[in-house]
Amino acid sequence: MSLLRFIILGVSLLLSLTAQAHPEWKEANCVGVVDDKGHFIFTIKFDIPSYLIGQLPKDASIKELDAMMFTPGRLGAAAEKAQAGFGAAVSVTADGKPLLLKLVSFPSADDIVRQSSRQGEADRYPVLLNAKFATDIPAGTRTIEIRFPDTMGTVFTNLRKGMDYQVVMAVSKNEPGEFVISDEPVVAEGSGWFFLALRFLRTLLGDGFGHVIPEGWDHCLFMTAMFLGAASLRQALLRSLIFTVGHSITLTIVALGVVGTVGPWIEPVIALTIGLGAVMAYRGTATNGQMLVVPAVFGLVHGLGFAAAVSDRLKDWDNGSIVRILIGFNVGVELAQMAVIFTSAGLLWIALRGGLSETKVRRSLCLSVAVVGFGVMAWRVAGIARLV
Numbered sequence: 001m002s003l004l005r006f007i008i009l010g011v012s013l014l015l016s017l018t019a020q021a022h023p024e025w026k027e028a029n030c031v032g033v034v035d036d037k038g039h040f041i042f043t044i045k046f047d048i049p050s051y052l053i054g055q056l057p058k059d060a061s062i063k064e065l066d067a068m069m070f071t072p073g074r075l076g077a078a079a080e081k082a083q084a085g086f087g088a089a090v091s092v093t094a095d096g097k098p099l100l101l102k103l104v105s106f107p108s109a110d111d112i113v114r115q116s117s118r119q120g121e122a123d124r125y126p127v128l129l130n131a132k133f134a135t136d137i138p139a140g141t142r143t144i145e146i147r148f149p150d151t152m153g154t155v156f157t158n159l160r161k162g163m164d165y166q167v168v169m170a171v172s173k174n175e176p177g178e179f180v181i182s183d184e185p186v187v188a189e190g191s192g193w194f195f196l197a198l199r200f201l202r203t204l205l206g207d208g209f210g211h212v213i214p215e216g217w218d219h220c221l222f223m224t225a226m227f228l229g230a231a232s233l234r235q236a237l238l239r240s241l242i243f244t245v246g247h248s249i250t251l252t253i254v255a256l257g258v259v260g261t262v263g264p265w266i267e268p269v270i271a272l273t274i275g276l277g278a279v280m281a282y283r284g285t286a287t288n289g290q291m292l293v294v295p296a297v298f299g300l301v302h303g304l305g306f307a308a309a310v311s312d313r314l315k316d317w318d319n320g321s322i323v324r325i326l327i328g329f330n331v332g333v334e335l336a337q338m339a340v341i342f343t344s345a346g347l348l349w350i351a352l353r354g355g356l357s358e359t360k361v362r363r364s365l366c367l368s369v370a371v372v373g374f375g376v377m378a379w380r381v382a383g384i385a386r387l388v
Contacts, residue, residue, distance in 0.1 A: 026057060026126050028152045030171075034161040034181060038137045040144075041104075042159070044090070046152055047126035048112050052078040056153045056173075057126055065125055069116065076109040083108075086131060089149040091176075094141040104132040140182070147176040212336030218376065219302065222274045223340040225369050226295055228362050229281025233345055239295045240337040246299020248330040254304065266304045268380035273298040275373030282366035 032042030050060035052075070053068050068074055083106040092099045107115075107129040116124045137144065148155045148171055155171045161181040171177030212219045223240060230236035280294060351361050 028155040030157040032159045043132045079109040091147045093145045099135045102134045106131045142182040144179045145176045209332035209336045225277035227344045243295035243299040244334045246296040247303040250303030268377045271377035278366045278370035
C-alpha cells in the first residue's frame with residue numbers, strides 16, 4: 001500500500017469519527033490571586049459530576065454519570081457530601097505551615113443540573129463549575145504549596161501576587177504544587193543553585209516529559225516505530241525532532257484559540273498513526289524524504305491529543321504565560337522522545353549481541369507495534385460508539 005493510500009485512510013477515519021464525537025472531557029484548572037494585603041483567593045474550575053462519583057474526568061463513563069445525575073436524590077446527596085469534605089481535600093501551606101481555608105462557594109445540585117441542561121442533551125458532560133477558597137498569607141511568605149484532591153488529576157494552576165509575580169504550572173495527581181511568590185532568600189537544605197536548577201527543570205519540563213514517560217505509552221510506541229524504520233540513530237533523532245515540531249504547531253494553535261476544541265475522536269486517530277508508522281517501518285519501502293514527512297504529519301495529529309485540555313485551562317491566561325508553558329512542554333516531550341529512542345537503540349544492541357538477526361528483530365517489533373496500534377484504534381472507536 002502506498003504512502004498516499006495510508007494518508008487517505010487516516011483522513012477518512014478522521015472525518016467519520018468527527019461526526020460521532022462526544023464532547024471532550026476537561027481537566028481542572030485553578031486561578032489564584034494574592035493581593036497587597038495578603039488576602040489569597042483562588043478558584044478551581046473542574047468537572048463536577050466526575051468528581052462526585054470519585055473518578056478522573058477521562059475515566060468517568062456516561063452510564064455512571066447519568067446514574068448519579070438522574071437517580072432521584074442521589075445528586076443532591078453527593079453534592080452535599082462533597083461540599084462538606086471539599087475543604088479538607090484541598091490544602092494550602094505557606095513556607096511549610098498549614099493555612100486555615102474558607103470555602104467561599106461550591107456548586108449545588110441545582111447549579112449542576114442547570115449548567116448541564118444549558119449545554120444540551122448531546123453535550124450534557126462535562127459540567128465545569130467553580131469552587132472558591134479564601135485565606136490569608138502571612139507577611140514575608142516566600143513559597144505557597146497547594147494540594148488538590150487526587151480525583152481531579154492534573155490541575156493547571158496560575159497563581160499571581162500583585163503585578164510582581166506570576167507562577168504557572170501543572171500540579172500533578174498525588175503531588176503538591178509549589179509556587180514561589182517572593183524573591184526573599186531562604187537558607188535551607190536544598191536551596192543551592194543546583195537544587196534550584198533541578199526544581200526549575202521539573203517545573204518547566206515535567207508536564208511535557210510526563211506526557212510521554214510514563215503516561216504516553218502510545219506516544220512511546222510511535223517513537224519506537226520511527227526508530228525501527230530509521231537507518232541510523234541520527235536519522236531517528238531527526239524524525240523525533242520533526243515530530244515535535246508538528247506536535248507543537250497544533251498544540252499552539254489550539255491553546256491560542258485559533259481553532260476550536262478537539263473531541264475524543266482524536267484518540268483512535270492517534271492509535272491509527274501508530275499502526276501506520278509501524279507498517280511503514282516494516283515495509284521499508286518509503287524514501288527518507290517521505291519518512292520525514294510522515295512524523296511531521298503525524299505530529300500534527302498527536303498534538304491535538306493534548307491540545308483540547310490545554311485550550312480550556314489556559315483561556316484565562318495571558319499569551320506570554322501560554323508561550324512559556326508550551327515551550328517547556330514541547331522541550332520536555334522532545335527529551336522524553338530522545339530517551340525512548342536511546343533506550344530502544346540500547347535494547348536492540350543487546351539483542352544483536354546475542355546473535356539475533358537485526359532484520360528479523362526489527363520486522364518482528366514493527367509487526368508487534370502495528371498490531372497494538374490497530375488494536376487500540378479499534379478499541380477506542382468502539383468506546384466512542386458506546387457514548388453516542
